[in-house]
Every structure is written in C-alpha cells, then in structure tokens.
Amino acid sequence: MGSNILMIFVKVVTRGSGLKVSAVVSINLLVILLFRNNALTPYLTMLLSMVASAAIIIIDFRLHSLLLYVLYVYGSRPNTVRILISLYSLLIASILSLPYLAIDLMSFSSALTSTFLIALSTLSLIYKNVRGGTSIAF
Amino acid sequence: MTREYKTVIKARLARLVGIYKLSLLILRKPFTYLVILATILSVIASGLNTKYENNLVVVRDPTITGDPHTMLIRFSEPVGVEACSTLLSGLSLEGHCTYYYRVILDHPYQLVKSRKLIYVVLGVEEEVLKGLGLEDGLSEFSFGYSEISEESATDSMLLDGKILEVTLVHVNSNLLANYLIFYKTPIIPVQGYVGTEPVTVPLQHVLISTYDNVMRLANVSEPLATDIVVTNLSGFIEPVKVFEFLEERYPVTEVAVTGNGYVMYVSEVRIPTPDSLISAVLSSITASIIIISIFSSTTPYLKELRNKIFLMGFQPWAMTIVMVGYTLTSIMFPGLITLTYVFISMGGASTLNSLVTLTTSWLTSTIYIVLRTKPEKLVTEAYMPPTFRYVLISSVTDVRRLTEFIVKLIKTNEFFTSEEVEWRVEGNEAFIHAKMDYVDSWGSGIDLTIFVNVNGEKSYVNISSAVFGVEEVSESMSRSINALAISKIVGGVTAWEATS
Numbered sequence: 226m227g228s229n230i231l232m233i234f235v236k237v238v239t240r241g242s243g244l245k246v247s248a249v250v251s252i253n254l255l256v257i258l259l260f261r262n263n264a265l266t267p268y269l270t271m272l273l274s275m276v277a278s279a280a281i282i283i284i285d286f287r288l289h290s291l292l293l294y295v296l297y298v299y300g301s302r303p304n305t306v307r308i309l310i311s312l313y314s315l316l317i318a319s320i321l322s323l324p325y326l327a328i329d330l331m332s333f334s335s336a337l338t339s340t341f342l343i344a345l346s347t348l349s350l351i352y353k354n355v356r357g358g359t360s361i362a363f
Numbered sequence: 364m365t366r367e368y369k370t371v372i373k374a375r376l377a378r379l380v381g382i383y384k385l386s387l388l389i390l391r392k393p394f395t396y397l398v399i400l401a402t403i404l405s406v407i408a409s410g411l412n413t414k415y416e417n418n419l420v421v422v423r424d425p426t427i428t429g430d431p432h433t434m435l436i437r438f439s440e441p442v443g444v445e446a447c448s449t450l451l452s453g454l455s456l457e458g459h460c461t462y463y464y465r466v467i468l469d470h471p472y473q474l475v476k477s478r479k480l481i482y483v484v485l486g487v488e489e490e491v492l493k494g495l496g497l498e499d500g501l502s503e504f505s506f507g508y509s510e511i512s513e514e515s516a517t518d519s520m521l522l523d524g525k526i527l528e529v530t531l532v533h534v535n536s537n538l539l540a541n542y543l544i545f546y547k548t549p550i551i552p553v554q555g556y557v558g559t560e561p562v563t564v565p566l567q568h569v570l571i572s573t574y575d576n577v578m579r580l581a582n583v584s585e586p587l588a589t590d591i592v593v594t595n596l597s598g599f600i601e602p603v604k605v606f607e608f609l610e611e612r613y614p615v616t617e618v619a620v621t622g623n624g625y626v627m628y629v630s631e632v633r634i635p636t637p638d639s640l641i642s643a644v645l646s647s648i649t650a651s652i653i654i655i656s657i658f659s660s661t662t663p664y665l666k667e668l669r670n671k672i673f674l675m676g677f678q679p680w681a682m683t684i685v686m687v688g689y690t691l692t693s694i695m696f697p698g699l700i701t702l703t704y705v706f707i708s709m710g711g712a713s714t715l716n717s718l719v720t721l722t723t724s725w726l727t728s729t730i731y732i733v734l735r736t737k738p739e740k741l742v743t744e745a746y747m748p749p750t751f752r753y754v755l756i757s758s759v760t761d762v763r764r765l766t767e768f769i770v771k772l773i774k775t776n777e778f779f780t781s782e783e784v785e786w787r788v789e790g791n792e793a794f795i796h797a798k799m800d801y802v803d804s805w806g807s808g809i810d811l812t813i814f815v816n817v818n819g820e821k822s823y824v825n826i827s828s829a830v831f832g833v834e835e836v837s838e839s840m841s842r843s844i845n846a847l848a849i850s851k852i853v854g855g856v857t858a859w860e861a862t863s
Contacts, residue, residue: 246656253649260642263411284660
C-alpha cells in the first residue's frame with residue numbers, strides 16, 4: 226500500500242501546475258540574477274519567490290484536496306499525509322531557491338536561506354488550507 | 364422627464380451597478396493580493412535591474428578632418444574655467460582650451476536709446492573677437508552689436524532695475540551669424556531645429572563682448588564657461604570616457620569629438636542596455652506566469668459566475684468589462700503607482716524598463732483571462748434560451764406561490780416595463796398573461812403566455828412568447844428580447860427553488 230500511496234503522490238505532484246510554475250519562475254529568476262546590477266535584486270527576487278510559493282497554494286488547491294481525499298480513502302494516517310505534504314513543500318522550496326544556489330552560494334546565503342524558509346512555510350499552509358477545504362477531520 | 368425615459372435610465376443604471384458589484388466580488392478575493400504583489404515586485408525588480416548607457420550618435424561627413432581632433436563640451440549651467448585643465452590632466456591629454464560664456468536671459472536687458480531687448484549675452488576670448496572682425500578688442504563696458512549702422516554708439520542699458528552706460532561697437536552680422544565654434548554649432552545659442560537647420564536667436568537681441576566685460580555684467584568674480592572647445596588634441600579620445608569623467612564633477616550635457624570623416628556625440632540622454640531590456644522582459648514573464656497561473660486556477664469560479672450573470676440577463680460583454688476592469692484595478696493601477704515611485708527614485712531609463720514589464724504583464728494577463736472567461740459559443744450562451752417556447756420543470760408544488768413569484772419576476776424585469784400583467788389560479792393550474800415593453804427600443808416588446816400546472820411532486824411551467832414591434836423587428840433584436848424575458852423567469856425560478 227505504501228508504494229501505491231507514493232505513486233499517487235508522485236503522479237499528482239508531476240501532473241499539477243505548481244511544480245511546473247515553480248520551475249519556470251526559478252529559471253526566470255536565475256536569468257534575472259545573472260543580469261543583475263543592483264545589490265537589492267536578490268532580495269527582490271526572493272520576495273517574488275515568496276509570491277510564487279503563495280500562488281502555488283491557489284493554483285493546485287483542488288489537486289491537493291483530491292490528493293488528501295484519495296490518501297484518506299486509502300487509509301493513510303494523518304502523519305503520513307503530513308509527511309507527504311511536507312515533502313512537497315520541501316521540493317517546491319528547493320526549486321525556488323535553486324537560482325541562488327546556482328549563482329553563488331556564499332554571496333547569496335542569506336537570500337537562499339530566506340527564500341527556502343519562506344517558500345517552505347508558505348507551502349506548509351497547503352496542509353492547513355486543504356484540510357479545511359475538504360472538511361476531512363483527522 | 365417622461366416615464367419611459369426614467370425606466371430606460373433605471374435599467375441601464377441597474378446593469379452598471381450589477382457590473383460594479385460583480386467587479387467588487389472578484390476584487391475582494393484573496394488571490395487579488397497575490398496579483399498586486401507580483402505586479403509591484405516585478406515592476407521594481409525590472410527598474411532596479413536597469414543598466415543604461417549615454418546616448419552615442421555618430422554623424423558621418425567626409426569633409427570633416429579629424430587630425431588634429433577637436434572636442435566640444437557643453438554644460439547645462441556655467442562652470443569654472445578650470446574644468447578644462449581638470450579634464451586634460453585627468454585623462455592625460457594635451458590641447459588648447461577655448462571658453463565660451465553663452466547665456467539666454469530669463470529677464471532681458473533693455474537698450475534704452477535703441478529700444479531693443481537683449482536676450483542673449485556672449486562672452487568670448489580675444490581670438491574669437493578677432494575672428495569676428497573686432498581686431499582692436501573691446502574696452503570696459505563695450506559690447507559688439509550688429510544692429511547699429513555707425514561704427515560705435517553709446518547707449519544706456521537697463522538691467523535688474525539699474526542703468527549702465529555702455530558703448531556699442533558695430534559687428535558684422537554675417538560674420539556673427541555664421542561663426543561656428545564647432546562642427547555645425549553656431550556661436551549664437553540654438554533654440555531649435557527646422558529639419559536639420561538650427562534656428563538661432565535673432566541678432567537684434569544678441570550682445571557679444573570680452574570675457575571680463577560679460578563677467579562684470581553677470582556680477583561674478585571668477586570666469587565661468589557654458590561651453591568649452593578643446594582644439595589641437597594630442598590624440599583621439601572616446602567621448603563616452605570624457606562624458607563619464609566630467610559628469611561626476613560638472614553638469615555636463617554633451618560631449619562631441621571630431622574624427623576622420625565623422626563626429627561622435629554623447630549626450631546626457633540615457634537609454635537602457637540590451638541586457639537590462641532582457642531583464643525587463645524576464646521580469647514581465649515571471650509576473651505573467653504567476654498571474655496567469657492564479658487566473659487559470661480561478662477560471663472555474665469565474666466561469667460559474669459568468670453563467671450565473673447570463674441567467675440574470677446580462678450580455679456577454681458584461682463579463683469582458685468586468686475582467687478588463689479587474690486587471691486594470693489589480694495590475695495597472697498598483698503598477699502605475701509603482702512606476703511613479705520608480706521614476707522618482709531611479710530615473711527615466713529604469714521607468715522605461717518597468718513600463719515594458721508592466722505593459723507586457725497586463726496585456727498577457729488580460730488577454731488570457733478574457734479569452735478564458737469568454738463563452739465557448741457566443742450566440743447560444745448569450746441568448747439562452749433562444750426558443751420561443753420553454754418548459755421549466757420545478758419541484759415547487761405550491762402553484763399560488765410559484766405563480767406569484769413568476770408575476771413578481773415579470774414586473775421586476777429591468778429590461779421591460781410591464782404594460783399589463785394578468786393571472787388566474789384554479790386548482791392545480793394557473794394562467795399568466797403579460798405584455799411587456801422593451802425599454803431599449805421604442806415600440807417593441809414581448810407578449811408572454813405562461814401556463815403553470817402541478818402534477819404530483821413536480822410543477823410544469825410552459826412559457827410561450829411572441830415578440831412584437833410597431834416597426835419590423837430584426838431577428839437578432841427579436842431573439843434578444845425573447846431571451847431577456849424568458850431567461851429572467853427561468854433563472855429566477857431556478858435560483859428561488861434552490862434557495863427556498
């Protein structure tokens with residue numbers, strides 16, 4: 226059953242728009258950072274990443290509801306669902322902070338950390354949001 | 364004001380209010396905040412990332428000899444004459460500096476006897492005066508003037524409320540008008556161009572004199588210059604380098620250097636580099652992706668909203684107006700405010716970049732959302748239902764309540780004035796007849812015959828309609844009137860049934 230759940234999770238994540246949007250935003254931010262000529266640019270792009278991560282909650286809201294419902298039907302425990310959603314958040318946060326990692330880790334370590342944490346915390350809202358949306362009480 | 368006119372105004376206002384309320388409904392959704400944030404951030408990012416360079420123009424002319432090179436430097440306000448030596452030593456150059464003090468006066472001087480107003484005062488060096496035919500030079504308070512017939516004359520000059528006795532010395536008008544300090548740059552300040560020809564101040568308003576005389580007139584102790592010409596330069600130098608060197612120290616507006624067969628001009632006008640334009644485009648792509656993604660996830664909600672307002676009798680363009688208004692309010696409005704901030708804090712070149720970002724984001728987002736919320740088939744969805752007979756099956760079995768509600772719907776239809784409404788309920792059946800005048804077109808309307816029948820747990824509402832007009836009613840008009848009348852009843856009963 227564990228493999229089934231993982232397969233469902235992978236399918237939902239790969240078919241959702243959130244991952245694609247974060248990848249495209251990440252590539253764009255990377256190029257903007259490459260052409261940067263202002264010290265504030267990394268921090269501004271960091272804020273854009275934050276907006277993107279918040280947007281992903283809205284973009285894939287229905288899909289996440291569906292995933293949660295399917296997992297519930299499969300008999301997953303609340304902790305399993307929490308771990309899977311955290312994994313998803315981790316994935317999105319990593320993708321959104323990739324530009325800073327690719328350019329120069331040392332110069333942008335603060336921006337990298339901030340982006341990662343902001344994206345992670347924003348996306349953690351998915352769990353709370355989706356659970357409220359589907360009215361599934363754990 | 365006639366009753367019909369009042370009704371027309373009322374109906375149109377009702378539509379406007381409807382559109383406004385619908386816009387507010389969408390605008391209050393949480394995703395609007397994300398759209399606003401994405402717009403503001405990308406506009407600022409684009410402005411911040413702007414790299415610009417000074418505008419460089421090269422004029423090719425085979426008659427120009429660039430050996431030795433000559434350079435012209437122009438300033439927006441007078442600077443100390445040491446600027447030239449600072450430049451030459453700073454860039455390790457050698458050359459001969461010639462200074463010009465050329466000012467256009469805000470408050471003209473007045474020559475009392477000649478009754479002339481002087482708008483331009485030129486202060487030049489002795490060698491220039493010799494070139495203008497004033498070999499003997501000019502004594503204290505003597506000025507060259509081309510508009511006197513005698514060799515010299517005395518006059519009183521009124522300046523800043525004071526009278527000053529001056530001597531005017533005749534200067535050849537042709538020489539003065541055609542004297543060039545640099546390539547196609549006359550000594551008299553240029554006010555504008557007609558085609559490529561410069562337009563200068565008329566000679567009757569121009570006085571020329573030595574540096575000392577003009578400095579006395581301007582009441583300044585140290586010599587100042589508005590233009591410097593460096594001749595016999597030891598070598599060619601990039602005008603951009605000169606401009607960058609000077610702009611840190613002086614209010615320089617233009618640097619021009621002659622080369623072999625060409626003149627290079629660098630002005631203070633700044634244009635964004637291709638790199639920064641790429642950055643602007645990428646910022647707009649990022650903003651567009653975020654905004655479009657948000658819009659795409661909200662499309663089902665917006666489509667549902669669209670269908671509801673169609674049932675209420677709104678036209679298809681209502682949704683387009685609502686969506687364009689929405690993007691204007693959530694993207695363009697905050698974007699323009701941010702653009703103002705960018706202009707004030709970062710300057711014109713950054714504003715151009717930010718404007719590219721804002722316009723691209725707004726256009727792509729608007730086109731996307733308008734296309735997504737557009738009905739798939741405009742005609743069928745717009746004029747639902749297009750039939751002249753319609754049967755509505757309802758679960759409301761109280762025939763009297765249902766009939767009274769339908770009558771209410773007929774009477775409150777904002778697109779029509781009910782000329783006559785009559786109804787009768789008998790047992791499980793009811794009959795309604797209504798004659799309604801269409802408010803948007805004089806002399807046309809619809810005649811409705813509705814038969815309500817309750818059978819078991821369902822009720823059947825049979826609607827028949829006939830559109831009439833004192834003149835010939837077009838097919839589209841007829842369908843529109845029919846749809847507006849029937850859809851109000853169908854939509855109203857369906858919504859009432861769902862909520863009651």
